[in-house]
Amino acid sequence: MSKLNATDVQGFVLRGYNMPHARFCFLHFQNAAAGRHLVAQLLGSITTGQLWDNGKPQSTLNIAFTFKGLTALELPLATLISFPDEFQQGMKDRASILGDIGKNSPEHWDALWRGADIHAWVAIHALTPETLEAQFAQLNAIISATGNIHLLGSQDAAALVIDGKLSTKEHFGYTDGFGNPDYLGVCRNTQPGQGKLLPDGTWAPLATGELLLGYADEAGELPVAPVPHILAANGTFMVYRKLHENVGTFRAFLDEWGARYGAGDAAAKEKLASKFIGRWQDGTPIELSPDAPDPSIVADPNRNTDFKFGNDLSGSRCPVGAHVRRVHPRDAFGFNGKLVDRRRITRRGMPYGPQVDPTTPQDPATLDSTDRGVVFMALNASLSRQFEFVQQQWISYGNDAHLGNEKDLLLGTHLPGEKFSIQGDTNPANPPLFCANLPNFVELRGGDYFFLPSITALAMIAMELVDPR
């Protein structure tokens, strides 16, 4: 591929900022002129993908639009209808496809997501709470000066602090943020296990077009994208999902089944927790180290994502239904991973809500009802082929993994009678276990699909220069 122009791509697309504080602001445009004016005012402040070789900035700013937002900005009809169907529909209308049913269905979402249409997502990431507030104050000033822009609400997120240090853990206790794919031209250093599997067993970056519009994808063609080409190129689609975590339910479930697993002691409980997702809570992949966590693996980028499942088809090391195996089956389906390469997504998640205080015991109901969880954000060139496919076929269903209707334990919306299979072997410390009476550990509280345009496209939108052909 030709060299990527990182200054034209929003930085949020090309890298996880690794900043501990974030605020996601949701805007409504009263009219197109106000929307365009706002974009024009923000344009110079948008963080691009340019490398931070001279140190991180204090804060970042990024922007993305829902389909309703692009409609409110009065893009030409020929452009609007060239966006993919699922983006035009928005996430609410895809609920049955995504398995967002029961408590997860849109009528139960937070008020923010049930009120006036959300047109734009403006994200601030910052190194400190002070710099976050400073950037937010600037944004607010621009919003007020522009007029006819409503800040409908905002969502704060922050890295959890463990033993006084910033962590990449979420509230259940798992370490997150290992599994993002490498893309050609996007990453300076590639990491084994992160891209696509080659026939010789090594790994290579995925085609750029799996992440960015305007570049060849893994099928050897340009991804489906709106016209004109220049509006789409260097842009991508984002999924935003506010996932509430029922920490009390999770702990009670782990206590109950941990007591019935292996020796039933604390070590068995810890091992069982690792079987749910495929990593020990410190992040060690159980495929590589099934008996105990190994910090040396976690610390080594050449090892912490370099594993395959082809020699573990029985699932006795990493269960067939474990989270990391579902979302990135690697070689588990054969064909050198060819059935997987076009189903990868880039995640930019962050925890939100108060950290569970380990020193004061809390009852499960209070732990559950506290507003905390993960802001799940995912980037991909095709919402339907990548995110929706993974969410429906691999999280909420199991046929590709030969698991029938079994769902992801933590992310699935469970119905009565469902179970979760943990394969084992003859080792008494690694027995098979079939968990039943599955509660819902995670609840969807809101979200939508967004288009994250390039800097060029933002300028075109701001100046009303989108020419549909």
Added chain:
Amino acid sequence: MPNQNGRVFGLTFLCPILDDETLQISHDLQIRDYLATLPTDERSPFALAPGTHVARLVVMDDVIYVGMPAHEEHLASKYLVFETNTDADLPGYLRTLFDAIPQHIDAVWSHCTGYPGTADFDKLLAYMKACQIPTTFFFAAVNDKSVTETLLALQTQRAVAEFITTHQGMAPAQLQREFLEFYQALQSLPCPAAGGKLPRRVIKTGGHNE
């Protein structure tokens, strides 16, 4: 000819549909109408006649023009495509349909040219033979199991999963006793209905955790 793969038969028929310009509703549309009303679940005619794994009926009203530089051509007749995957060869399979669902055969095929009716099995067989197109290549994922065997296996799978889940950590002697009871109860269960949903929790043995 590969109309057979292991123990499974793949039968394909193209039955020319009557062309009667005096009719207010043409025969092909009458077939479509009738098929649209037929249940596709355990009340399906194919569920009532044993031995059908998968079957489809399709009105093929023309061939498809793929565009330049291919040339355009059309069928003189419309055809009813009957494509079925069965446990028996044509005579045996047709016999089960003939015995179980003659009214449906009549309702569909009476719109077809040369259809002899269901009064005489041999005539019907001769007609279906005349409409049969040999399969060129036939793939079957499972080719050594009958419909009944598969339905029973699916019932077993569900019951076994339930038994295992509810009998974890049980003392060996009790587990053995309950397993034998379970197995006996499973053996006495009837085969689930073809085409429908499997019943849940049909065996109540001891166990815990539910």
Added chain:
Amino acid sequence: MSNINGKLYAMNAITPMKPWKTWILRVIFFLLWHIKSKQQDLINLSFIQFARWVIIPRNRFPSLSSGQKQETLTYDYLLFFSNFNGTWNQYIDAFSAVLSTGLNLIWRWSEKFPGSVPVTGFKEYIARIQFDTDYYYTAYPEATANDTKAAHIVQGALTTLATQAAAQTPEQFQAAYLQFLLAVQTHLGDTGDAPAVF
């Protein structure tokens, strides 16, 4: 009218072929049928329950009575009937990604076949040559090909355990039961409703 019943999708496709090419295709199918190893990819793909190709020579459309008009076709036709699990897009994406050589070998003799890679042109071609199913029945709508294979494995393992169980001591049974669990532990996925179509 629906191409879908439970977890199964019925695809019908028809493509015209110049008659001289039909013979090449027949030879290819003959070889594919007799060299079972060539079918391995189709088996490994694991979401096709049944599939078949039927060549109808231009002069072999059934003619049942003298009153029926004679067909005057110049092409032979290749009919394809597939019963697969999963979505239409998933099915074609997978075919294009891992079986493109095989697909091209089968369909390149058809008029206007664009090749199975890249996938968008291939999908457009399939959408054009596909015709819809009026009536679709499956004996096990809640099960995929994988589900039925798994169920037969469970059935076999259960029968093995049951034939030994009555004569065993509880300790022997416990050991046999563990072996049984290990034999079935990846084959117990529940059957049920299919995901929403998209």
